[in-house]
Amino acid sequence: MVLGKSLRASREAMGMSLKTAADSIIVSVTTMSRTETGHRRCKDGDLEHLMDLYLIIDDKQRQSLRELNASANRRPWWQDWTDVAGKHLRTLVSFEEMAQRIRAYEPQFLPGLLQIEDYARAVIRLGLPEAPDEEVERRVALRLQRGKRFADSAPQKLICVIDETTLLRPYGSAEIMRRQVEYLLSLTENPRYSMRIAELGKLDVPAGFGPTTIFDFEERRLTDIVYSEYFEGAFILQEEQQVDMRKKAFDRLLGASLSRARSAQRLRDLLKKHY
CATH class of the missing domain: 1.10.260.40 (lambda repressor-like DNA-binding domains)
Known part of the structure; x- marks a missing residue:
């Protein structure tokens, strides 16, 4: 694709x-x-x-x-999950594999590459309340594998804006949220992960452009691509003007978010006050 x-x-x-x-x-x-x-x-x-x-x-x-x-002729690693990975998800995984840098903002949940197992299970079950347990577990396994492969891919970088709402709205249980926030805090020491928190109480935070993942490819071998999910599926932007608008929106939000150091401190504060 x-x-x-x-x-x-x-x-x-x-x-x-x-x-x-x-x-x-x-x-x-x-x-x-x-x-x-x-x-x-x-x-x-x-x-x-x-x-x-x-x-x-x-x-x-x-x-x-x-x-x-x-x-295209090689068997992709995610082939074993095609029963639960639709076309858009398979496209997302392909982009994650090839991108040199990923920039992400999710207003409702933490990005999939940052989720721990129990958090992933809670949000997947919430979105698929009638799905059998086996299907949920398959989806959880795929999400965890995506995160592991990214963690093991040394050259890649993730720049992520985390909406503070996603940290304050608990999923699963307070214990699960505590472990999830602790995991995020552990990643703040890793230079490949740049996490910035968009504050809930700050006035006029420019966060109205919706879920966005921007894929940048090595030395611009491929044009930048925007992937955006919604409840029923996802869409992909590749037209230069549309991609540029989304990149500028992301950069404005990034600039309005807490610094890396202050974001790490906010995670510590959340652990003390909420979890």
Whole structure:
């Protein structure tokens, strides 16, 4: 899917129609569309032709697209969870694997990459009250695996704005929240995790843009991508103007949030006062 989106963005930047691109590699418009939506693997020769057609001349970008195409044939690690991981979740996991830096803001819950097991179980059960226990446990296992893989991936960084509401609204139990906050506090010493708290009582905090995860890729091999979840699913932004607007909104919120040091202190205060 990432490769297809990148190819589509390059085609649209050229002002080229889907039919023109399809004709250039002698496939139908339907086949070309399936390639761009990630439902069909792009042949190696077709990829080389499309990169030339779209004037993609940067060697690093071309190599990145080749690697994405090659990886489409490999069995992804999350394949074992396809029974509980829908299309949007699989896309999110793919982005998490490839991104060099992730910037995240969640107004309702703590970001999945930061959740401990019991917190994850509580919020997943809340969202799926009628799901069987087995399904909930499968979803919990996948979320924990995502967090573990990120923690084990040394080059990656996470910049996260945590809405103070998510820390004050308990899920599961006070004991679970205490352990969750303690876990967050332990991450404040890790330079790969930058957590900033958006204060609940501060006036005019610019937090009205909704759940947002921004994926930045190494040396801009791929364009930045925004992923935003809602109750029924998720949407992805890749158009430059839309992505830029969301990045600026995130940066405004980040600038209005507590510093890393003051955020760590706020976590300590929460443990004393609430949990």
